[in-house]
Amino acid sequence: MSIRLSDGLLKSVEKPSRYTGNEWNSVIKDPKTVDIRFAFCFPDTYEIGMSHLGMKILYHLLNERQDCYCERVFAPWTDMEAKMRENNIPLYALETKDEIKNFDFIGFTLQYEMSFTNIVNMLDLAGVPLTTADRKDNDPFVCAGGPCAYNPEPLADIIDFFMLGEGEEIINEVMDEYVKWKGTGKSRIAFLEEIAKLEGIYVPSFYEFDYNEDGTIKSFTPIKPQYPVKIKKRIIKDMDKVYYPEKMIVPYTDIVHDRIMLEVFRGCIRGCRFCQAGFIYRPVREKSHERLMELAKKLEESTGYEEISLTSLSTSDYSQLEEFTTELLDEMKERKVGLSLPSLRLDSFSLDLMEKAQKVRKSGLTFAPEAGTQRLRDVINKGITEEDLLNAVSLAFNGGWHGVKLYFMLGLPTETNEDVEGIADLAHKVVHAYKRVPMEKKGKGLNVTVSTATFVPKAFTPFQWEAQDSIENVSQKQMLLKERIRSKQITYNYHENKLSFLEAVFARGDRRICKALIKAWELGCKFDGWGEYFKYDIWMKAFEECGVDPYFYATRKREYDEILPWDHIDIGVSKKFLINESKKAYEEKITPNCRVNCGGCGAAVFESGICGGNGIG
Amino acid sequence: MANIRTKFKRGDEVKFISHLDLMKVFERAIRRARLPIAYSQGFNPHPNMVFGLPLSVGVTSEAEYGDFEITDEQMSVNEFLTRLNSQLPKGLEIIAAKARKSKDNIMALIAASRYSVVVGINSPCTEKDIKTSLNKYLAQNEIIVKKRTKSGIKDTNIRDMIFDLNFEYKPCGTFSIVKFSMLVSAGSKANLKPELLIDSIFDFMKLDYEIERIHREKLFIMAQNQLLDPMDGLVL
Ligand code: SF4
Numbered sequence: 001m002s003i004r005l006s007d008g009l010l011k012s013v014e015k016p017s018r019y020t021g022n023e024w025n026s027v028i029k030d031p032k033t034v035d036i037r038f039a040f041c042f043p044d045t046y047e048i049g050m051s052h053l054g055m056k057i058l059y060h061l062l063n064e065r066q067d068c069y070c071e072r073v074f075a076p077w078t079d080m081e082a083k084m085r086e087n088n089i090p091l092y093a094l095e096t097k098d099e100i101k102n103f104d105f106i107g108f109t110l111q112y113e114m115s116f117t118n119i120v121n122m123l124d125l126a127g128v129p130l131t132t133a134d135r136k137d138n139d140p141f142v143c144a145g146g147p148c149a150y151n152p153e154p155l156a157d158i159i160d161f162f163m164l165g166e167g168e169e170i171i172n173e174v175m176d177e178y179v180k181w182k183g184t185g186k187s188r189i190a191f192l193e194e195i196a197k198l199e200g201i202y203v204p205s206f207y208e209f210d211y212n213e214d215g216t217i218k219s220f221t222p223i224k225p226q227y228p229v230k231i232k233k234r235i236i237k238d239m240d241k242v243y244y245p246e247k248m249i250v251p252y253t254d255i256v257h258d259r260i261m262l263e264v265f266r267g268c269i270r271g272c273r274f275c276q277a278g279f280i281y282r283p284v285r286e287k288s289h290e291r292l293m294e295l296a297k298k299l300e301e302s303t304g305y306e307e308i309s310l311t312s313l314s315t316s317d318y319s320q321l322e323e324f325t326t327e328l329l330d331e332m333k334e335r336k337v338g339l340s341l342p343s344l345r346l347d348s349f350s351l352d353l354m355e356k357a358q359k360v361r362k363s364g365l366t367f368a369p370e371a372g373t374q375r376l377r378d379v380i381n382k383g384i385t386e387e388d389l390l391n392a393v394s395l396a397f398n399g400g401w402h403g404v405k406l407y408f409m410l411g412l413p414t415e416t417n418e419d420v421e422g423i424a425d426l427a428h429k430v431v432h433a434y435k436r437v438p439m440e441k442k443g444k445g446l447n448v449t450v451s452t453a454t455f456v457p458k459a460f461t462p463f464q465w466e467a468q469d470s471i472e473n474v475s476q477k478q479m480l481l482k483e484r485i486r487s488k489q490i491t492y493n494y495h496e497n498k499l500s501f502l503e504a505v506f507a508r509g510d511r512r513i514c515k516a517l518i519k520a521w522e523l524g525c526k527f528d529g530w531g532e533y534f535k536y537d538i539w540m541k542a543f544e545e546c547g548v549d550p551y552f553y554a555t556r557k558r559e560y561d562e563i564l565p566w567d568h569i570d571i572g573v574s575k576k577f578l579i580n581e582s583k584k585a586y587e588e589k590i591t592p593n594c595r596v597n598c599g600g601c602g603a604a605v606f607e608s609g610i611c612g613g614n615g616i617g
Numbered sequence: 618m619a620n621i622r623t624k625f626k627r628g629d630e631v632k633f634i635s636h637l638d639l640m641k642v643f644e645r646a647i648r649r650a651r652l653p654i655a656y657s658q659g660f661n662p663h664p665n666m667v668f669g670l671p672l673s674v675g676v677t678s679e680a681e682y683g684d685f686e687i688t689d690e691q692m693s694v695n696e697f698l699t700r701l702n703s704q705l706p707k708g709l710e711i712i713a714a715k716a717r718k719s720k721d722n723i724m725a726l727i728a729a730s731r732y733s734v735v736v737g738i739n740s741p742c743t744e745k746d747i748k749t750s751l752n753k754y755l756a757q758n759e760i761i762v763k764k765r766t767k768s769g770i771k772d773t774n775i776r777d778m779i780f781d782l783n784f785e786y787k788p789c790g791t792f793s794i795v796k797f798s799m800l801v802s803a804g805s806k807a808n809l810k811p812e813l814l815i816d817s818i819f820d821f822m823k824l825d826y827e828i829e830r831i832h833r834e835k836l837f838i839m840a841q842n843q844l845l846d847p848m849d850g851l852v853l
Contacts, residue, residue, distance in 0.1 A: 007830060011675045016633040024645070024706045250645055252634045304645030304704070335648070336662060 002097045003089055013079045017253045018046035021094035024250040025302065027063040027070070031096055035179050036068040039093050039100040039140070041108045043118035044529070046074040050249070051256035053263060053311060054109055054146065058167045060245035068175060071095040073106075075118045076125070078527065084125065091126035101127045104178065106140045108159070110148035113506035114499065114529035116155065119144075120521040123158070130518060131157045132205050137188055143174075150233075150280050151459040151566040156204035156511035157518075161192060164200045164569060165233030166266075168243050173198050196227055200234035202569070203227070209511060209565075215552055217510065217563040232570040233280070237608040239266065239287045246298040250305065259307035259340060260299045262292060264324075268313040269594040269610060271601075272370070273381045273585055274409065276458035277313055279573050282601060284317075284594060285609035289324035296328055300337060308332070309340040316345040317595075325353055346392035351399055365396050368407040371415075372422025378588045379414050381581070386426065394433045402443030404430060410477045410494075411455040411469030413585065420477045423450065424484035431487050450485065451493045452478065454500035458507050459566045460573065462581035465558040468504040471497045498536040502528065504554035510565035513553065516546040574602035618655060620717040621685045621694055623701075624848055627678045630708030636671035643668075643683065646704040652697060653689040669836055669847065670727050670803055673810060678833035679712070680730075682847045684723050717853045721840075726852070727804035728839035729780060732811040734797045735829040742793060742824060744786040750822045755782065762817045775817065778802035778809040794829075803836065 010016040031037060040059055042049030049055060055072070062070035071093035076084060083089070090099040100106055106128065108119055120130060128142065129135045135142070144155065145163040152162045163170050174195050181191040195201045206227045210218040222229060236242040248260065267284035268277065287295075296308055308328070312318065329339065339357035344350040346367060369384055371377045377384060393404055408423050427450050434446045454474050457466040469477075478494045485492050505513065520542035527533040543550050558564070560579050567575075577600065584591060591599050594610050604611035627639075634642065644664050647654050656662040665686035672678055687697065698714040705711070754760070757776060764773040781800035786793065801809040811831050819826045837844040840852045 007675055008827065010633055016674065017635075017638070020630070020633050022630045022707055024642075252631070252638050252642065254638070301649065304648035306644070306648065336656065 003092050003099060005089070005097070009083050009087065013083060014077060015046075015253055017251075018074065019076065019080060019094075021072075021097070023252055024304075025247040026072075026095060026249050027060070028095065029063070029069045031069055031098065034067055034069045035182060036065075036105065036175055037098075037103040038062055038068060038070040038105045038107060038175075039073050039103045040070050041073040041100075041106055041119075041122055043075055043108055043110075043115040043122060044112075044527075045077060046251075047253070047255040049074045050251050051258075052109070052111065053261045054167065056248050056261070057243070057245060058109075058171060059249075060247065061168055061243050062171065062175070064243070065172070065175065067179060069095075071098075073100055073122070075115075075122055075527070078533070081121075081125065091122055099126065101140070103140050104182070106142045108142070108144040108146075110144050110146040110155075112529060113148055113154075113503050116506060116517055117521045117525045117528055119155070119158065120518055121526045124521075132160050133157070135160070135188070141178075141188070141191070145171075147277065147280060150276070150569055150571065151508065152202055152204060152569075153511040153565040154506050154509040154513050154517060157514040159204065160188075161195060162202040162204070163234075164202060164231055166236050169234040169236055170198065170200045174201070199232055202231040204511065207568070211512075215549075217565065220563065220568050230568055230570045233572065235572075235606050235608065236266070236285065237606070239285045239609075240291045244295055246295070247302040248299060250303050257309060258305075259309050260296070260303060260305045261309055261311050262296055262299070263287070264292060264310050264312045264315060264318045264321075266312070267609065269317050270314060270383060271381055271581075271591055271593060271599065273379070273462040273581055274370070274412065274455060274458070276461050279460045279578075279601075280571050281313070282571070282573055282603035283606060283609040283611045286319060289320040289327065292324055293327060293331065297331065300332065300335065306336065307338045307340055309342065311342070313343065314345070315341060315343050316347075316350055317593075321353075322349065325357070329356060346396060348395055351395055355399065364403045364405060365393075365401055366405040366407065367392065369426065370407065370409050371412060371419060372408065372424070372426055373419045375588055376412060376415060376419045376422070378590050379585045380412055381585070381590050383590065383593065386429070389426065390429060390433050393430050394437070397434050397437045397443075397446075398441050400441065400443045402434075402445060403447045403449070405449045405451065406430070408450065408452045409455040410452045410481075411474045413455075413463055413466050415469070415477075417477070417480060420480050421484050423452070423481055424486075427485060427490050428487060431489050434489075446489045448487075448490045449493060450481075450490055451495075452481065453495045454497050456500050456504045456507055459564070460569075460571055460578070462578050462585055464508065464564065464578065465560060465562075465582060467557040468501065468554045470555055471501055474500075496531065496534065499528070499531075499534055501550070501554055502536070502539055505550045508565065509553050513546075513548050516542045516548040519546050572601075572603040572605050577601045619687050619690045619692070621687065621697055622715050622717045622723070622848060622853060623683050623685065623698065623711045624713040625681045625683065625709060625711045627672065627681055628708035628710075629677060631706065632672075632675055632677050632708075635674060636668070640666070640668065642706065642709065646701060646706075646709075647685075649704040650700040652685075652700055653687050653692065655686040655688050667723055669723050670730065670808075672833060673812070673831070676732075676811075676831045676833060680833050680836045682723055682836065684717065713848060715848055715853055719853060721852070723838070723847060725805065726838035726840060726847075727836060728802070728806075729800055729837040729844055730803035730833060731798065731800045731835040731837075732831055732833055734799065734811050734815055734831050736795045736797065736815060736819075737789075737827045737829050738793045738795060739791075739825045739827070741791075742822075747784065747786060747795060747822070751782065751784065751818070754818055754821045755779070760817060762813055764813065775809055775814065778807050779814065782814075798834075 062068050073093050092099050123130050141160045143161050144159045145167050149162045177194045192203045196203050208221050212218045265286040267281040269284050370382045457463045474497045520539050523538045655665045667684045669682040694714040698711045702711050759774050760776045761772050763770050783798045785796045838847050
């Protein structure tokens with residue numbers, strides 16, 4: 001039954017249009033006509049969830065099925081949650097306002113470890129038992145996918161099954177199995193056993209972990225011999241044939257990315273050693289520029305958006321960027337559609353493109369050298385030199401730009417104070433580059449922003465064995481950097497270290513930390529990623545009460561032969577390759593990108609994209 | 618260039634959208650409808666459209682107005698209306714469109730608005746009680762309320778902003794429902810929000826109440842010394 005939200009209630013909360021639905025291109029169906037009701041849950045606010053491409057794709061993909069109605073669910077902001085609890089309003093889906101407790105599936109997309117408490121909170125708000133073990137036959141199946149699903153263990157007690165890899169490839173197969181199972185009267189387990197046969201499905205309750213005395217993992221075993229021992233991720237082979245929505249929901253309220261998102265390719269050729277996305281999404285697969293043109297036109301027509309953003313991990317690496325953007329700009333000129341180009345490497349072509357593409361405000365450009373010295377940039381395999389950076393900013397300054405944001409990480413493996421000071425030196429060199437620009441070309445007033453984040457070692461990267469730098473060490477480095485920055489034209493911002501510490505615990509946690517997650521939620525944690533709600537002390541209390549040592553997960557260095565909690569997941573990239581990359585990091589040796597030279601990472605098993613040998617997707 | 622004035626409805630589905638967001642909704646609907654809207658000059662071109670008095674969040678209306686400038690003189694107002702309607706989300710509907718010759722900005726001319734406000738009263742009271750109190754209320758020479766202005770909260774006399782105030786009474790168990798109909802000042806010179814008036818009335822009557830819904834029924838502009846419908850031939 002559809003729940004009722006009174007006007008008074010909605011008027012009393014911030015941004016009520018987060019909770020009312022009815023946006024243009026949202027899908028309206030009669031729930032009585034479908035077999036499957038799917039609640040697609042994003043464990044963060046409406047504005048963040050609605051900006052997420054994966055959700056847009058899967059929402060429309062599932063709704064293409066006549067037998068399925070997929071609706072959206074976001075985490076209510078704390079003011080709304082309080083009102084909902086006060087008035088006994090359960091978590092509901094945006095399209096029908098029906099409570100999701102009665103749906104067939106509750107699916108979460110996992111983008112960020114710090115949203116895990118929101119998952120627990122949303123299940124609780126929905127009135128669905130929090131753990132797999134407590135769910136009964138008439139409860140929905142709780143499933144999850146997305147980048148954080150590659151280390152599924154911290155959510156092993158909560159999620160009934162994970163979908164590994166690209167959702168477009170697997171979700172329909174799961175739905176088909178569900179339709180076959182529904183109404184047969186067979187148990188929940190029977191359904192899970194059916195889908196466990198599909199490549200890419202991981203059912204945590206079908207496996208057991210055994211531990212050594214020192215707390216490391218001794219073994220990982222399926223509880224029945226027929227369950228697969230390795231779970232291989234699924235990928236789309238042909239990006240031109242893959243489903244892509246021709247309509248996208250146009251929200252009423254401002255969201256983070258309020259524009260058409262056009263995905264130009266998946267994966268990344270670069271292989272920066274800290275970057276999880278760079279490994280889990282391998283190999284690179286591109287869309288042809290003809291297909292992109294077709295999609296751009298259709299999406300512009302169906303949404304009325306005035307801006308298109310080209311998305312990917314590194315848009316400059318798209319092999320047909322020049323042809324495509326020229327054609328696109330030409331096509332869209334009359335309709336006054338702007339282009340937004342995040343993640344461009346700064347060279348003369350891209351600056352030129354940026355100038356043509358949008359109603360550019362010449363204030364901000366971003367650049368991510370990640371480390372302050374060439375030595376450390378070689379360690380992390382960030383293929384950027386100081387010269388690259390200074391050339392790029394000089395070009396930009398000569399073109400009238402006068403704001404640069406520089407992103408760095410602190411706490412990278414092998415980092416010394418010299419590397420930290422190198423960040424300040426680099427920033428000063430940028431200031432210097434500005435001074436050399438002739439007066440008449442200069443924009444008004446230089447503004448360099450240096451931001452540092454704390455490095456978090458992630459699963460499936462060459463740094464997955466590394467210890468995270470301690471909170472105290474990183475704080476000291478922040479202070480050192482602060483002291484070293486002498487120019488008034490440089491602003492220094494840094495992140496909350498304690499949050500990165502917690503992120504590190506979950507990024508490489510095993511299933512023993514799940515109880516601490518639930519405990520932390522019980523003690524009041526949610527929206528941990530939102531500074532004002534992050535409660536470090538409560539988290540520490542939760543770990544203590546559950547007998548979980550967070551340092552074991554965050555700040556411990558692992559041996560190469562240790563069994564890692566995610567070793568049963570197969571992303572194509574081999575462990576051997578990661579070990580090799582880890583060793584090369586210590587030798588300060590770089591690995592060229594996939595287009596220069598195939599490094600033989602293992603992702604070629606998928607027989608698609610860049611590894612095919614033709615150099616492009 | 619041709620100018621078109623439209624009158625539109627704003628239903629429950631879209632009553633929680635802010636005024637600024639509503640402009641975006643129209644802008645995108647116009648783009649989808651491929652209507653030949655004129656754009657402002659400059660770095661960041663905007664479609665030339667002007668809307669009447671912004672509605673408060675949560676208020677529905679059957680009397681909203683928007684002026685649009687289009688570049689195609691040949692396009693009929695009817696075609697404009699039909700094409701725009703086909704691209705507007707549920708809850709928004711153009712109910713009339715007329716060509717406009719006058720250059721006067723609708724925003725500047727708005728003078729009054731009629732609202733109906735449904736209020737639930739949670740304490741015992743009769744129709745007569747309300748009638749008596751209302752008469753007393755309106756008999757005051759000055760009615761001072763705390764009004765939020767740009768420079769903070771200010772005492773304001775609203776007596777002259779109330780042109781007309783009526784009500785219908787309906788008992789409902791221990792509850793009573795009162796539907797007020799009010800004609801009040803609106804626009805940039807003097808604007809009385811219906812919530813504020815209701816608050817002030819119930820403050821005076823010392824009764825517990827809750828506003829159930831507010832709906833705008835009419836909007837008037839002041840032209841040639843009279844209150845006129847913005848679609849009136851005299852003002853277009
Ligand atoms: S197999 Fe070679 S080309 Fe393919 S992703 Fe790995 S390194 Fe790149």
